[in-house]
Amino acid sequence: MxxxxxxxxxxxxxxxxxxxxxxxxxxxxxxxxxxxxxxxxxxxxxxxxxxxxxxxxxxxxxxxxxxxxxxxxxxxxxxxxxxxxxxxxxxxxxxxxxxxxxxxxxxxxxxxxxxxxxxxxxxxxxxxxxxxxxxxxxxxxxxxxxxTTLEAWAQQDRPWREVLATFVRAGRGLEAAHRAGLIHRDFKPANVMVGDDGAVKVLDFGLARAADDVAQAPSDLPRHIAQSDSHLAPLTRTGTVLGTPAYMSPEAHRGESSTAASDQFSFCVSLYQCLYGAPPFDTTSLATLLADLRRGRVAPPPAGTPVPAWVHRAIRRGLSLAPEDRFPSMTALLAALERDPGAAYRRWIALAVTAAVTAVAGFFAADRGGVETQRCPDASAELAGVWDDARATAVRAALSAIDTPAAADALATVLPRMDAYAAAWVAMRNEACLTHAEARQSAPMFDLRTACLDQRRAGLDALAAALTQVDAAGLDSVVQASAELPVLDRCADVEALTADIPPPDDPRLSLRVQAHRETLARAQVREDAGQYALGRTLVEDVLADSSTLVYEPLRAEALLRAGSLAMEAGDHAAAEQAFSSAMLAALGSDHDAVAAVASSKHAFLRAVPLNQLAQARAELPLATALNLRVRREVDLYAEFLTNLGAVEATGHELAAARQHWEEAVALLESHGRGETIQSLNTQANLGWLADAERRDEDMIAIYTRTAALSERLLGPHHAVHMRRAFYLAGGLGKLGRPREAIRRLIELERRFSPVGNDYVHGMFLHKLAMLEIDEGQLAAAREHLDRAYKEVPETSWVFDEVLCERVHLLGVEGDAAGMQLEYDRALARLPAPPDPLGRQYPCLLYNRARALDALGRTAEALAPLEERLAALTPTERTIDIADVSLLLGELRHKLGLLDEAEADLRRALTSYERVVPPGNLKIARNLLALAELSLTRRRFEDATDLAAQALAMYAAVAEPDHLPVARARFARAQALTGEATAAPAEARAEAEAALAIWRAKSRTEDVQRSLSWLAAHPPAASGR
Structure with missing residues (x-):
């Protein structure tokens, strides 16, 4: 500095x-x-x-x-x-x-x-x-x-493109500060350093206010004027602008608070000065400066300047007198400065010249007997400034500056991915040129391939730009965008390219359409990167060009992208309107691909975000018909199948949803697209469905695949991978493997970065505590719940879950007063109940019952469970009916209410058998409860059979020292012994195995019970 x-x-x-x-x-x-x-x-x-x-x-x-x-x-x-x-x-x-x-x-x-x-x-x-x-x-x-400072650097007669590119990099710093809520208030070329290594660094973010605001000016003038000499001294000396006033916005001169729009104004003053060699306003004196500012009078560019008019237009807007007339953000201003309307035209001219040279060379080669064919120049030069050593260095510097494990993952995965994409682009571009030069592919096909590749290059450029401006909060989204770059293979698919809508016949209109399509490609990358505002700005610029939108297919494409961005940004009304308009425009212009995608996304929007299931179902026949037209477009059709499954799952048509999601995954895998974000997301849906259907082993298999795939695609610290790994760990607990689940969750929690994801961190801690309570690790559970209690926002649903589990833990710890206090606090969070508590806050009643039982107040525990059961109708949430009935049966057994307990347990078993697959551990627990009840009723043969069934289920999936396994072993030992005073060898073995588990788990009460039983039942004589 x-x-x-x-x-x-x-x-x-x-x-x-x-x-x-x-x-x-x-x-x-x-x-x-x-x-x-x-x-x-x-x-x-x-x-x-x-x-x-x-x-x-x-x-x-x-x-x-x-x-x-x-x-x-x-x-x-x-x-x-x-x-x-x-x-x-x-x-x-x-x-x-x-x-x-x-x-x-x-x-x-x-x-x-x-x-x-x-x-x-x-x-x-x-x-x-x-x-x-x-x-x-x-x-x-x-x-x-x-x-050196940017001011001194720009005075060295730099090309305008180099000056503009350097200012854009400085602007990225302003953009990042604005996102963090900081205003610079004193941006000028002297406050930017250009390092000897080429780095551009903006200085003094936010510090200007600390000096400027410390005291009021002694007059009505702004403080920077009041503290100067009484006369209005000239603001220039030897052609160099000195002092802050020349860069300040009109509102800052009026003494109003500075905003991001004020920084934008100062940025544009600085850029104007460094591009044109003179300030945009008359700085002869403070009076002349203020007069120009009051009138919004900006000096025209000097005659003969090489700086194009589109750059001046962007600067002129940033210098608008009223803040609301400037760009909506630095992001939008930088997008305007990066968007060169002439770039597509120059590339077209370059390709035309290349084609002409190739044709002439081919003619002379043929004249020489066709011995050799003119080879195409290497296309690597076409990626200059898009993805080259300088751009890679800038991305590496941006990621290194974040200095987090996730950023290190990005360095290891994203840069090689972009290198590979760029290399494949160059190879395909060279191949397209060569096949055309050798007359193996027509000129129209060459144009189609080139247009496709130019759009892919624009996407790569947008991704590189996003990476150079990324911060820690946005890193995950940008890394995910790098894994979602559009495939290059389609640019070599002759059948697909010829099936597309042909470009306009008018060459000039065709060039403008191509330029806009490249802009839409950039917007798609910004959408994938979670930068919705910038993406929407890019699309708005396309839709504002009425002269080009006479080409209806382009309008349909822009509307589709606008709808997708609006939906991702949560602007559902705008999304619905854009999708409808896109579908109509596409149908009117025979643009099958856009019509198909718009219908698919619109149905999803209706069903999921808007919760309009009936309307979504009504749209499915049309969406299905439109998507069947583009079935050979693998990514598009797989997206439709995924959205179709989402609509069906929302309507509880789970079998149909499963069928369509599995079809989507199989389709992607059969075309080499299995290792993609799209496939990952659909597989994650299948994992959710397996969990909902209690197909626990299927769930674990799916989550194992998605955790591995997300780590390969995104890195071990990425939020998407962390979530997939979290679901895998939680699923292991449902399979009776709590020790492994706890180990995995602790490892995940240690490397979790809660940037913008506090509630996800709370999910980790909550799940850990649940498992630890069941395992008797109460101190660890207390620590994790306390941390979740402090970290999770109270507005999050996770906070309610944490309160529920605290009620349970306090009961297990024997703190009756604390448990009641926490229960009352949880109740106070509820609004006036339109529904019974059993519907509004089901986990609260369930955990209160468990807490009361742990406190020895088992009789009181029945009431909250009966209240929860009464809130459920027999046709809904069968699994919840089963869970509550099972716990009721276990508690009534404790109280000696054997007939009622058996009725509860039989009702639970019937419900489970209707909704969970055979072998599910919920059935195992139910069978174990029935075995223990049969023991009480001295039905030893039934108890032996039931305990053996439960043991077999646990043995198939659970850890050998899982606590219910010990209960089942001990129940089977008692059942095998029956009325006898001496235990047979098999029964002794089962009881001793249960004792070993209880000892290892520090279950003192169970250990004493087991020892007492073993003492009362010595080994039976051999031969029995």
Whole structure:
């Protein structure tokens, strides 16, 4: 980092170092105070006199040893310093003690803003290492950037494209800050560094306000004017704009609060100045500047400038007088600056020239007897600026700056994926050119292939741009987008390309259509990357071009993308309208692919987000017919099958949903598309369905596949993989493997990053606690529930689940008062009940019953279960009826209500057998409860058979030391012994096996019961 005014000290490599002994704590305040008012603070002799007097102790700020003065600005002083802990050079900025009327307020504000800046992590923002105070002086330690300011860099007669590209990179820093809620307030070329390594870094995010806001101006003028000389001094000197006023927005000059739109204005002033070599407003004096700003009068570009008109139009909009007339965001402004309308035309001309040269060369080659054919130039050059070494370096820097395990995963997976995609693109582009040059493919086909490849290149370019501007919160979505790049194979599929709608006959219209299709390709990548606002802005630009939308297929494509983006952004009304319009436009222009996808997405929108199941079902016949037309388009038809299954699953047609989802997965796998995000998502649906149908072994098999696939595609720290792995771990608990489930969940929880996913983290902790309570690991369960209680937002449904489990845990821990308090708190969260509590909060009643039983108040536990059962009708939620009936039967057995208990248990078994497959462990638990009841009723033969059935089910899937296994073994031992006083060898073996499990699990009460029974039943004589 250099000074905030762009001044660099030439002492960077000097030996002005002092011994490594800490100096006085007030060295810096005294040094700055020693400078007289009329002395230049950048004069090196004065700096040395002030900072390096003749003594043996060094000057230090915090733990940083000062090396030299770098510069001084309106906010404070910047020093080069040495960080001896991490052995690196840093820049340290200090707020001047006399820079504010209220030093305490100034310090507090700078501290707050600097801490906010420290939370930013972006490749185009200078990194803040530390924020602190030293003897009342707030300081910020930042990375030291070796380079020059953007202002000085732009004065070196740079090509306009290079200047524009550099500003776009600086703009990405502003964009990231705005997303984090920070406003720069002082953007100008002097506050941007261009490093010697080519990096672009914006300085002082958020810090401007701390200095500017510390006191009110002594007049009606803005403070920056009131504190200057009484006369309006010129703002320029030797052609260089000095000071902040020239870059400030009109609203900032009026003393209003600065916003992201104000930063946009300052950015456009800076860009105008560096592109055209002069400011956009008359800066002869402050009066002339304010006059231009009040009138919104922007100087026209100089005559003969090479900067194209579309760049000036974008800048001119950013300089609008009213903030609402500017771009809606920095994202939209940067998109406008990156979108070159002439690029498609230049590529078309280049291809035409290449074709002409190839034809002429072919003619002469044929004239020479056809001995050789002109080869095509390598297409790698066509990826310059899209994906080349410089772009890869920028992406690598952006990901490295995030510095998280997920970012490290992205470096390991995304860069090789993009390298491979780019290499395949070049190979296909070369092959297309060669087959055309050798007259093995027609010119129209060559044009179709080239157009397809250009759209794929635009998508790759958009992905690279998204990666260079990504932050930690958006990383997962951008990584997922890298795995969703459209396949290149279609650009070589002659049958598919010829089946598409042909481009317009008018060459100029065709070029514009192609340019817009490339924009839509960029919008699709932005959608996949979760950047919906930018994607919608790109589509809006396409839809705004009425001269091109006379080509109806393009309009249909744009409307389809608009609907998809709106649906993902949660704007369901806009999505519904766009899908309907897209389908009509597509049907009118015979655009089968768009009509099919629009109908498929519209049906999904109706059924799932809008909960309009009847309307969705009514649309399915048309959607089916339209999608059958494009059945050979594997990705499109698989998407339709997946959406069709979603509609069916919403309507509880689970068998039909399963059939269509399995068909979609099989279709993708048969065409080599099994290792894709699309396949992953559909398989995840099948996993959910297996869970809903209690096909636990199927569920585990599916979740095992999806966890492995998501890790390969996205990395071990990606949120999608973490969720798939979480479902796998939770499923293992349902298979009677809690120890493995707990181990997996703990490992996942350790590497979970809760950026924007606090509720998901809460799911992890909640599931862990549930398993730990059942395993008797109460201290661990308490820790995990307490953490979930603090971390999960109270508005999340996960918070309700956490409260439920806390009710259960407090009962198991014997804390009756705490359990009642937590139960009352959970009840208080409910609105006025339109439905019984058993419907509104079913887990609360169920867990209250378990808690009361654990407290020894088993008779009281019956009431909440009966209340829950009464809320269910016999035709709905059969599985819930079974679960409640099972627990009721177990509790009534405890209370000696044997007839009622048996009725409950038989009802539960009948319900389970209707809705879960044979071998499910819910049936095993039910059979075990019936076995124990049969023992009480001294029906030993029944008890032996029932316990054996339960044991067989557990043995097939569960861990050998699963606690219900011990119960089943002990029940079978008792049943085998019956009325006898001596236990047969088989019974003794079963009882001793149960005792070993209980001992290992620290189940003291069960251990004592087992020991008492073994003592009362010595081994039977041999031969029995």
């Amino acid at each position: 250099a000074s905030d005014e762009g001044t660099r000290d030439e002492v960077e490599g000097s030996s002005e170092r002092t011994p490594a002994v800490r100096g006085d704590s007030d060295t810096l305040p005294r040094a700055m105070a020693s400078l007289k008012q009329d002395e230049d603070p950048l004069d090196k002799k004065l700096v040395k006199r002030a900072l390096f007097p003749r003594r043996t102790t060094p000057v230090q700020i915090g733990r940083f040893q000062i090396l030299s003065l770098v510069g001084r600005g309106g906010m404070g002083v910047v020093y080069a310093a040495y960080d001896d802990q991490l052995d690196r050079k840093v820049a340290v900025k200090v707020l001047l003690a006399d820079s504010a009327r209220d030093p305490v307020l100034a310090r507090n504000r700078l501290m707050r803003e600097a801490q906010a800046m420290a939370r930013l992590s972006h490749a185009s923002i200078v990194t803040v290492h530390e924020v602190g105070q030293d003897n009342g002086q707030v300081f910020v330690a930042m990375e030291f950037v070796r380079g």
